[in-house]
Amino acid sequence: MQFHYAADAAKVESDILVLPVFESDNPLKPYPFADKLNAVKGDIKGKAGETLLLPSGGAVAAARVVVLGLGKQESVSEKAVGEALAACFRSPAVNAYKLKHVAVDLSAVIKLKGIKTESLGRWCAEAAILGSYQFDVLITKADKKKERAEKVTLAGGNKEKLQRGVSYGEVTAIYTAHARDLVNEPSNRINPATLAKFAQDMAKAVPGLKCTILKKPEIEKLKMGAFLGVNAGSDIPAHLIVLEWQGGKKGDAPIAYVGKGLCFDSGGYDLKPAAGMLGMKMDMAGGAATICTLGAIGKLKLKVNAVGVVPATENLINGSAFHPGSVLTSMSGQTIEIGNTDAEGRLILCDALTYTQREFKPKYIVDMATLTGAQVVALGNKITGLMSNDDKLAARLDEAFKAVGENCWRLPLPDFYDKQLDSPIADMVNIGGNPGTVTAGLFLQRFIDKGQKWAHLDIAGPAMHEGEAWGLWNSKSATGTPVRPLVEFAEQNG
Numbered sequence: 001m002q003f004h005y006a007a008d009a010a011k012v013e014s015d016i017l018v019l020p021v022f023e024s025d026n027p028l029k030p031y032p033f034a035d036k037l038n039a040v041k042g043d044i045k046g047k048a049g050e051t052l053l054l055p056s057g058g059a060v061a062a063a064r065v066v067v068l069g070l071g072k073q074e075s076v077s078e079k080a081v082g083e084a085l086a087a088c089f090r091s092p093a094v095n096a097y098k099l100k101h102v103a104v105d106l107s108a109v110i111k112l113k114g115i116k117t118e119s120l121g122r123w124c125a126e127a128a129i130l131g132s133y134q135f136d137v138l139i140t141k142a143d144k145k146k147e148r149a150e151k152v153t154l155a156g157g158n159k160e161k162l163q164r165g166v167s168y169g170e171v172t173a174i175y176t177a178h179a180r181d182l183v184n185e186p187s188n189r190i191n192p193a194t195l196a197k198f199a200q201d202m203a204k205a206v207p208g209l210k211c212t213i214l215k216k217p218e219i220e221k222l223k224m225g226a227f228l229g230v231n232a233g234s235d236i237p238a239h240l241i242v243l244e245w246q247g248g249k250k251g252d253a254p255i256a257y258v259g260k261g262l263c264f265d266s267g268g269y270d271l272k273p274a275a276g277m278l279g280m281k282m283d284m285a286g287g288a289a290t291i292c293t294l295g296a297i298g299k300l301k302l303k304v305n306a307v308g309v310v311p312a313t314e315n316l317i318n319g320s321a322f323h324p325g326s327v328l329t330s331m332s333g334q335t336i337e338i339g340n341t342d343a344e345g346r347l348i349l350c351d352a353l354t355y356t357q358r359e360f361k362p363k364y365i366v367d368m369a370t371l372t373g374a375q376v377v378a379l380g381n382k383i384t385g386l387m388s389n390d391d392k393l394a395a396r397l398d399e400a401f402k403a404v405g406e407n408c409w410r411l412p413l414p415d416f417y418d419k420q421l422d423s424p425i426a427d428m429v430n431i432g433g434n435p436g437t438v439t440a441g442l443f444l445q446r447f448i449d450k451g452q453k454w455a456h457l458d459i460a461g462p463a464m465h466e467g468e469a470w471g472l473w474n475s476k477s478a479t480g481t482p483v484r485p486l487v488e489f490a491e492q493n494g
Contacts, residue, residue, distance in 0.1 A: 001128060001129060001132070001148070001149065001150060001151070001152060002150065002151050002152070003125065003128075003151075003152050003153075003154065003163075003166045003170070004151060004152070004153040004154075005153065005154055005155070005157075005159045005162055005163065006103070006153050006154075006155040006156075007155065007156070008155065008156075009060070009103055009104075009105035009107065009153075009155035009156055010032075010033050010059075010060040010061065010105075011060075011061050012060075012061055012062060012103040012153050012155055013061045013062070013101075014061070014062045014063070014101040014102060014103035014151075014153060015062065015063055015064065015097065015098075015099040015100055015101045015102065016062055016063065016064045016065070016066055016093075016097070016099050016101075016102050016103070017056065017060050017062035017064070017065050017066070017103045017104075017105060018065075018066045018068055018085065018088055018102065018103065018104045018105065019031060019065055019066065019067050019068060019105050020068045020070050020081060020084065020104075020105070020106070020108060020109050021044070021046040021067055021068065021069060021070065021108070022046050022070055022071070022072065022073040022076065022108075023045055023046040023047050023048075023069065023070075023071050023072050023073070024045070024046055024073075025045070027044060027045060027046030027067070027069070028067065030107070030108035030111075031105070031107075031108065033059045033060055036057070036058070036059035036060075037054070037056070037057065037059045037065065044067050044069060045069070046067075046069040046070065046071070047069045047071060048069055048070060048071030048080070048084070049069060049071075049084075049087075050067075050068075050069030051066060051067065051068055051069065051087075051088065051091070052066070052067040053065075053066050053093055054067070062103055064097070066088060066093070068084050068085070068088055069084075070084055070109075073112065076109065076112055076115075077114070077115075078115060078116065078119045078120045078122075078123045079123060079405045081106075081109055081120060081123060081124070081127075082123030082124065082126060082127040082405070082472070083127070083405070083471050083472065084127075085104065085123075085124060085127035085128065085131065086126075086127040086128075086130060086131030086471065086472045087131065087469065088131070089102070089127060089128055089131030089132045089149065090131045090132065090133075090469060090474055094132075094146075094147055094148070094149060095146045095147045098147050099147065099149055100147075100149060100150045100151060101149065101150070101151040101152075101153070102128075102149045102151070102152050102153070103152075103153040103154075103155055104124065104152065104153070104154050104155065105155050105156050106120060106124075106154055106155060106156045106157045106162075107155070107156030107157070108156075110156060110157045110158075117157050117158050117161035117162055117165065118161045118162070118164050118165040119165060120157070120162070120165060121154065121157075121161065121162035121163065121164065121165025121166040121168075121169065122165035122166065122168050122169035122172075123165075123169065124152075124154055124162075124165075124166065124169065125165070125166040125167075125168075125169030125170045125173055126169045126172060126173040126176075126472060126484075127472060128149065128152050128173075129169075129170065129173035129174060129177060130173050130176060130177065130472040130473070131472060131474075132148045132149060133177055133180060133474060133477070134146050134148070134474070134477075135180065135181060135184040135185075135477065135478075137181070138186075154166070168300065171296050171299045171300050172296055172300075172404075172483065172484050172487055174296075175292040175293070175295050175296035175299070175480075175483055175487075176292065176296075176479075176480035176483045176484055177480065178202070178288075178292045178295065178480075179285075179288040179289050179291070179292040179478070179480035179483050180477065180478040180479065180480040181478075182195070182198065182284070182288035182291075182292075182478075183281070183282045183284070183285045183288050183463065183464065183478035183480070184477065184478045185281070186281055187263055187264035187280070187281040187314075190263055190281070190284070191236050191263045191264070191314065192234075192236050192237070192238060192239040192261065192263055192312035192313055192314065193236060193237075193239060195239070195241065195261060195263060195284065195287065195288075195291075195310070195312050196213045196239040196241050196312060198291065199211050199213075199241045199243060199291045199310070200213065202291065202292075202295045203243060203295075203298075206295055206298040206299050207298075208245065208246065208247070208298055208301075209243060209244070209245055209294065209295065209298035210243065210244040210245075210246075211241070211242070211243050211244075212242040212243075212244075213239055213240070213241060213242070214239070214240035214242065215237060215238075215239060215240075216228075216231075216237040216238055218240075219238055219240055222331055222351075222355060223329070223331055224240075224311075224330070224331045224351040224355070225328045225329040225330055225331070225351075226328045226329075226330040226331070226336055226347040226348065226350050226351045227240075227311050227313065227331075227347065227348045227351040227352070229322040229326065229328040229338075229347060230262075230268075230313055230315050230322065230344045230347050230348050231313040231314070232320045232321050232322050233268060233314075233315065233316040233317050233318050233320060233321025233322070234313060234314040234315070234316045234318075235316075235318070236313075236314060238311065238312065238313040239261075239312045239313075240309070240310070240311055240312070240352070240355070241261065241287070241291065241308075241309070241310040241311075241312055242307065242308070242309055242310075243290075243291065243294040243295075243307065243308040243309075244306075244307050245294055245297050245298045245302075245304070245305065245306045245307070246305055247297070247298075247301060247302050247303050247304050247305065247306070247494075248303055248304045248305040248494055249305075252305050252363075253305070253360075253361055253362055253363035254304075254305035254306050254307045254360055254362050254363065255304060255305070255306045255307075255362060255363055255364050255366070255489070255490055255493065255494060256306070256307045256308075256309065256356045256360055256362035256364065256365040256366070257290045257293055257294070257306070257307070257308045257309070257365075257366050257367075257368070257486060258290065258308075258309045258310070258349060258352050258353055258356055258365065258366070258367040258368070259286035259287040259288070259289055259290030259291070259308070259309075259310045259367065259368050259369065260283070260284065260285075260286035260287055260310075260311070260345045260348060260349055260367075260368070260369035260370065260371065261284045261286070261287030261288075261310040261311055261312035261313065261348070262280075262283040262284050262287075262312075262313065262314070262315060262344065262345055262348065262370075263281070263283070263284045263312060263313065263314050264280055264281060264283065264314045264315070264316070265277075265280040265283040265314070265315045265342070265344065265345075266280070266314075266315055266316050266317060267315065267341065267342035268315050268316070268317060268321055268322065268341030268342060268344060269317060269321060269322075269323055269324055269341045270324060270340045270341045270342040271317070271342075272342060279464065282370060282463055282464045282478060283345070283370050284312070285370050285459060285463035285464070285478065285481075286310075286367070286368040286369040286370060286371075286457075286459060286463075287310040287311075287312060288480075289368055289459075289480065289481065289482055289483050289486070290308040290309070290310050290368065291308060291310060292480065292483050293308065293482075293483050293486045293487055293490075294306060294307075294308040296483060296487045297487060297490050300487070300491075302487075302490055302491050302494060303494060304490050304491070304493075304494025305494070306490055306494070307356065307360050307362065309352050309355065309356045310352070311348040311349065311351065311352040313348060315341070315342075315344045321341075322338060322341060323338065323341070324338055324339065324340065324341055325337070325338060326338045327425065327426045328347065330347075330350050330351055330354065330447070331350075331351040331354040331355060332350070332351075332354045332447055334427045334428065334446065334447070335426040335427045335428075336350075336423075336426060336427065336428055336429070336430050337423040337425055337426040337428070337429045337430070338429075338430055339429040339430055339431040340430065340431045343430045343431040343440070345369050345370070345371045345440075346369075346371065346430060346440055346443045346444055347430060349367055349369060349371075349444060350443070350444060350446075350447040352367075353365065353367060353444065353447045353448065353454075354447055357448075357449050357452055362452075363453070364393055364453050364454070364455070364493070365448075365452060365453070365454045365455075366397070366454070366455045366456075366457065366486070366489075367444065367454075367455075367456050367457065368456075368457040368459055368482060368486075369456075369457070369458065369459065369460075370458075370459055370460040370463050371437070371440050371456075371458045371459075371460060372436045372437045372440050372458055372460055373436070373460060374434070374435060374436030374437040374440075375436075375437045375458040375459075375460040375461055376460050376461040378411070378435070378437055379409055379461060380461055381461035381462055381464070381465060381466060381467065382407055382461070382462060382470070383407045383408060383409050383461070383462065384401070384406070384407065384408040384409070384457050384458065384459050384461075384462050384481065384482060385408070385409065385411050385437050385441075385457070385458035385459075386398065386408040386409060386410045386411065386455060386456075386457055387410070387411050387412075387413050387437075387438070387441035387445075387455065387456045387458075388410070388413075388453075388454065388455035388456070389413065389445060389448065389452075389453070389454050389455075390453040390454070390455070392453075393453045393454075393455050394410050394455060396489065396492070396493055397455055397457075397485070397489055398410065399492075400485045400486070400488040400489035400492065401482070401485045403485075403488050404484040404485050404488050405471060405472070406462075406481060406482065406484065406485050407462075408457070408482075408485075411437060411438055411441070412438065413438065413441055413442055413445060414438075417432065417435070417438055417439055417442055418432075418439075418442045418445075418446075420432035420433050420439055421439060421442060421443055421446070428443065428446060430443065437458050440458070441456045441458070444456055457482060459481055459482065462479060462481045462482075463478065463479060463481060464477075464478050464479065465477055465478075465479050
């Protein structure tokens, strides 16, 4: 997708011109060519979510016009414009009319108090790219592939400011789309080895981004017994993916992101039911987000030191697979009784957390994982569960999520639930009962060194949007969360 800029939207020869309007009796009033359009008074009031497609009738150079309702003028923000545009780009009209060139008139929006042109450009780029997103690489019939706009012209704003915003938004959207692709790919195509190769290839394309892959012999030398225990049932060896970006001052402690790379989860001997297993290709969403966040940080050349660590494996069953009741020794030396083989994500994460702290001594460490079904019960599929041992870190992550229009909610980590993880035969058991999301966070906290600032993001629901199209996301598709919030966090807190 190519982005272009124009001073006057009316003169842009495009397939369609998008006109954002505010709620009123005459929503087209801000546009000088409104009187030349076929009368739409009464047909649309500009309420949020309203759209009207009509022929331009020569009023503008575009063949068609879409009137896009944004709601009350005083509540319009860059986010509101972006989400409305995303809905426009994923509309069936783009496919039906084979719209290749879409122009957007931003002149009325830019005049609003509080609207920043650069931020608006970023939201427009993210809306166009993520709103147009479709995972169709495995569809072979041309008539089943949806059309995508190839050119977007933003009109009516300062070109330099829009360009800066678009340049940033293109990167965050493209790497979010990469994460979406990885999660949408079936598990016979994305496994620990191919996920590692993706990370290597991505790093080669980003100057300064270093990728190291630790394979099973090296993982064994590190004594990652919890990680290796989960991997024991798979014929594909475990891979530890490590990405490093040195954009800050030499010697400064990095921000560390650790993502669960469970490429397929059968549940192990505590086997999932068929319906529960069907979507388990997405259990590596935290790992995909970690890899692509580092890619975006490098591509944007952010002035921050950052690392990404992804333990990648499958959780399957064979004669060597770990059992319920087994006791594993983690890299930290702590022993773990296996109360349930389907609580495997925390087992691979705990060793990755220990490795990251020992190897990089990070300023902050944030892990992310599709960790518990309880998160979906508690918060649904639009809100990430946030847990942390540091109030300031939690607040800054919350700010980063809000800045990019995504949602998180902090959950507590009380000591009285931690006792549920105690085992009579080992240092701990890997499952602590209800509340499942909180006890999973408490389990991970046992592997955080004293003084280390840490946060855990449970993205079990938000990683895969299964409902109606919403925000920047298509219905029934991976979201790529939390790539955008974590890039924002790195930029603001490096």
